[in-house]
Structures are given as structure tokens and as C-alpha cells.
Amino acid sequence: MHILPTNFTRMNKFNIFLFFFVLQITAQTSPIKIVVEEIPNRLAFYAINESSIDYDAKVTISGTNFRQSKAKPRLIRVPAASKVHMKTIMLIRGKNPSYTYTIFQSDSLSKRALKKPFEKIKIKPKKQITLYIPHNCISCDSIISPLSEGSYKYTSYLLSENENITNQLQRSFGANSVPVDSLITPIINLGGKLYTNITSYQQLLDELEKE
Numbered sequence: 001m002h003i004l005p006t007n008f009t010r011m012n013k014f015n016i017f018l019f020f021f022v023l024q025i026t027a028q029t030s031p032i033k034i035v036v037e038e039i040p041n042r043l044a045f046y047a048i049n050e051s052s053i054d055y056d057a058k059v060t061i062s063g064t065n066f067r068q069s070k071a072k073p074r075l076i077r078v079p080a081a082s083k084v085h086m087k088t089i090m091l092i093r094g095k096n097p098s099y100t101y102t103i104f105q106s107d108s109l110s111k112r113a114l115k116k117p118f119e120k121i122k123i124k125p126k127k128q129i130t131l132y133i134p135h136n137c138i139s140c141d142s143i144i145s146p147l148s149e150g151s152y153k154y155t156s157y158l159l160s161e162n163e164n165i166t167n168q169l170q171r172s173f174g175a176n177s178v179p180v181d182s183l184i185t186p187i188i189n190l191g192g193k194l195y196t197n198i199t200s201y202q203q204l205l206d207e208l209e210k211e
Contacts, residue, residue, distance in 0.1 A: 004120075030079060032057050032105045034086070043097070045086045049078045050123045052151070055105050056113040059086045063099025066091050075113040078105075081151035082118040122153045125208055129154035129192030132169060138184040139199040146201040169194075 011057050030049040037044045043066070056075040061068060067090040067199060078084045091097055129147070133156060134139050147154050159166045160180045169180045171196060180187060188195045190207055198204050 041091050042088050044088045046083050047078045047086050048083050052080050054079050057105040061101040065095035066097040077113045077115045081123045083121050084118045125152040130154040130188040131190040133158050134181045134183045135160045140186050143201050
């Protein structure tokens with residue numbers, strides 16, 4: 001369970017940018033981050049869950065020069081790797097809003113938590129994922145397709161289009177090894193360690209979880 005207080009006074013667009021920057025620094029150790037988006041006459045608060053587990057969260061806002069619902073804040077489910085709208089405040093014309101908000105979040109999920117529509121996002125895995133794809137790769141699609149649809153950020157390179165990378169990989173495996181661009185499996189770099197024996201998405205996930 002985490003409670004994170006934050007305060008903000010809107011003066012201009014530069015201050016909004018600065019607020020985002022400071023908020024990301026202060027909240028970087030928290031599984032839930034708050035992003036505030038400005039829309040006409042309103043500010044919308046979104047929770048971003050950059051972890052691989054679900055959380056329940058609620059945001060309580062107090063301050064001046066804005067209006068908000070008087071209803072008691074409710075817990076809202078923020079699924080893993082997702083962005084969820086939490087709350088919107090109405091700005092008073094000609095006034096600069098000054099407010100403080102507190103975020104409550106818990107991984108002890110409540111049956112009473114409100115389940116709102118959410119947007120899936122890409123998050124950083126425990127280990128950086130890089131795929132090097134040989135020309136005749138047979139199992140690449142079975143890994144790339146679920147990666148593209150999944151939650152993790154990754155990078156991929158076609159060896160046929162990257163001679164320098166191909167040469168670097170060949171040196172890593174040794175000049176007498178099989179030519180890397182003739183492999184039928186992808187070469188996968190997980191946190192700096194190279195693999196040529198991963199042939200499925202599940203195998204990739206299993207290796208990510210290993211210490």
C-alpha cells in the first residue's frame with residue numbers, strides 16, 4: 001500500500017511541463033504514476049500502472065479555483081500495464097487552480113473497486129529485450145506476434161538489413177561458429193545475455209523471470 005501526496009499550481013504551460021517532470025521523479029519508486037492532462041476548462045487525472053500486477057487506487061484532491069464532484073473518492077482498478085482515468089476537475093475561468101492530491105494504492109484488490117475502461121500501455125521488462133532476426137528464421141513470428149500484442153517494450157533488427165550488427169554478433173559467437181544469418185531461430189538479447197535456443201514466447205517470459 002502506498003500513499004503519495006502531490007501539490008500543483010497551474011500558472012502556464014511551462015509549469016505544467018515542469019510539474020510532469022517533477023512528478024515523475026518523486027513517483028518513480030511507486031508502481032502507480034499520475035499523469036494530468038489539460039482539456040478545455042478541465043484537468044483530467046490518469047493513473048498509469050507500469051508494473052506487471054493489478055492495483056486498486058484512488059485520488060483525493062483538495063485546493064482552490066476549481067470544482068469537483070462532492071462524491072467520496074472510490075477505489076478504481078488499475079490493471080497491470082494500463083492507463084485509467086481517475087478523476088476530472090472543472091477549472092474556474094480566469095483563475096489559476098492550486099491543489100494538493102493524495103494517491104492511495106494497494107495490491108490487495110477489493111471486490112468493491114470500480115472497474116473502468118482502460119488503455120493498455122507498453123512497460124519496461126525486468127530485462128531489456130532485443131531480437132535479432134535471421135533471414136530464414138522459422139520461429140520468429142511465434143515470438144514477435146505475442147510480443148507486439150503484449151505489454152513489454154522491445155527492439156528488433158533484421159540481420160539482412162544490418163551488416164554491422166550481423167558482424168558484431170558473429171564475433172560474439174566466434175568466427176568458426178555457424179553464420180548467424182543462417183540460423184532458423186532468433187538471436188535474443190535479454191539484459192545483455194544472448195540466447196539462440198528460445199523458440200516460443202513462453203520460453204522468453206520464463207527467461208525474463210529468472211534472476
